[in-house]
Amino acid sequence: MTSISKPVLLLLLVFSLSIDSSAQQNHSNVINLGSSLSPSANHTSWLSPSGLFAFGFYQQGDGFLIGIWLIHQTEKTIIWTANRDDPPVSSNASLDLTRDGKLLLKIEQGVEKLIPQMPDPSPVVSAAMLDSGNFVLYGNDFSVIWESFDFPTDTILGGQNLSSGYKLVSSVSTSDQSSGRFFLQMQKDGNLVGYPVNSSAESDDAYWSSNTPNSGLNVQLILSHIGILFLGGGDLREHILANSSYPSKNRTAIHRATLDADGIFRLYLHRFESSNGSDVLREWSALSNLCEVKGICGFNSYCSGMGNKDVCKCYPGFHFINASKKFLGCYKNSSDDDCRRSKHPSILYSIVPLENMGWSDYPYSVVQMEKEDCCKSCLEDCNCGAVLYTGDECTKFKLPLRYGRVSENFSYTAFFKVIRDDLRIPLPDHNPSLAPTVLTESKRSLILILSISLGSISGFCFIFAIYSFFRYRRQLFRYRRLLGNANLGLTEEITLRLFSYSELEKATDDFKEELGRGSFGAVYKGTISEGNKAIAVKRLEKVVEEGQREFRAEMTAIARTHHRNLIRLLGFCIEGSRKLLVYEFMSNGSLADLLFKAEMRPIWKERVRIALDVAKGILYLHEECEVHIIHCNIKPQNILLDDTWTAKISDFGLAKLLVPNQSRTTMGIEAKVGYLAPEWQKNVLVSVKADTYSFGIVLLEIVCCRSSIEINVPTADEIILSTWVYNCYMAGELDKLVEDENVDIMALERMVKVGLWCIQEDPALRPSMKSVILMLEGTMNIPVPPSPVLI
Incomplete structure (x- = not known):
């Protein structure tokens, strides 16, 4: 990007403002009180003095909307729309600037609506459609009390800016001005960033950025009258995005910057060379390839194309939701139930590859392995929908997939698991060699299964003959290890099983499948030979290097806890610096997955039951177990669900295992997302009431099925969950928290x-967990809570 000096830029701004001021004062047709517009009347719009802009009713579909547009165009160029997501009105509607100073849209059957909807509207004395394209409402002494320039939709014009914290939202199409699929945010860090609408607006969702250095507050996107599009304000040295090549002295030109329906931000020039019309030039485009726009194709589809010709295609085994609207994404007819019921799921599927493929979802498993083993692993894993093979790593993904794209810049190969019945569908046309690959993979899988079966039968006798020998050797080895442990102070009170590192390495297939990662280390799925039982192995990291006696003492304390709402510790391993814990495997994942990632939110009764499960587990830790425990890290990620959907708390009793200062460092990170009590940041003594605070945040998340901090929400008041909940409670609008669910009020x-x-904020005001349970069960009265002070 180029930059210009501040004095020059100031002169440009003064020149632009003087032009706009002159236009407002000398070239405005005043619209007096009592004026009216109607689609059915001859008077449908109010024109600017030059006749280039119009404000009034324009047609959309079979109805009409209120907006601003450029005239003398082959097709109307809509600049701004009022209440763009409201349904169009009929031709019988009218827009009246009433005698009492209101701009009212009157619809059939006497319905009236203020245009615009101002929080505390002052009486309007007059209005004007200016030559700048700005529609203004005047108060006394021609003071501007409202202007369309302050509330842009998808476009800014010359002389207009986009302030920090505001955004442009694309239209559905050139013929439909309702809110579309993309928005352009002028962020408070000084960056102008493009995102899909249905995203969390985080860096992983961004598809274009101005890459402006962090310049603090008050940075604005500005389009001057002479066609310079730049970022300025705050501590930023002016950052030019585009510069018009049209002569600035020619005042028959109008510049506009629009976030188009395809998500690309562009600068346009309208030249009015004659009274008969104008021509439109595209002077700058933020992106040259539509496939760079994340979300241009929907879930389970990918973009394959160059330039401005995007082609949305379905992944193998998927079908378009609507063939005429391919951007809506794709679906598959089959479900994963057959996979889970089958003892040999790999027989049901085949693998279809796509070259140069990439997408932006997070994998649930990343393991180093060969390509053939990677495909086989996905075939046998019912959670796996596709894998990306990067040359040495196999990354497995669940469905649905988003932001898919084929590009020569990607060196990855994607493999999709497809039900054999779906192989009759046409395969992607950009890789004609896929069909023989599918057949080869199918035959290879069948031959592999037969070979394994025959080999197992032929080797059974040999394995049986040497079984007793190896069993004897293994028991002898374990007996010697236990004798050694006795010398280290292992008492008979420990009911945990002592595992060797090699046992756990074998049980987890060399720590192959990672289930997750938290404050204390990574967790891996494994299987122990006794009963073919699934386990979860936590490999502790950054723990204190205490002696074996101290570590065993901690394990003994945890082993003495027995409650249906606490995850059960089965055993542990300690070999030098290697320290591992073995837990029962929780088949239904975490509460965070259920609340924030599931396609359907759990029903209300299930959420109430889960909340009580968590509360009872915390009460046991605080008051009922032999050694009272403060968990210190209650959050949805540490609440797991077993095969009966019973909630169980994990990671209790582990906080004191962290290295010195690591505990507060870790908690400081968590506090940013709102789970930790304020006393953690004040460096004061922490009590059981810290867990009560964390439970309160989790309880509100269970109620609303959303995280404690959410950026992509309709209003700023909803960003912090506790603030929104308190405001809804005080306003008597609790139904907003659960939408249209069938809940017990x-x-x-x-x-x-x-x-x-x-x-x-005051720990003394927080109830005990016993009182929490009584209040949740309805056996204790609950007084009206005061406003919580947020951290």
């Missing part, structure tokens, strides 16, 4: 009030 109010009491 009394139970909803109880859960909200309990959650608000739990997150009070």
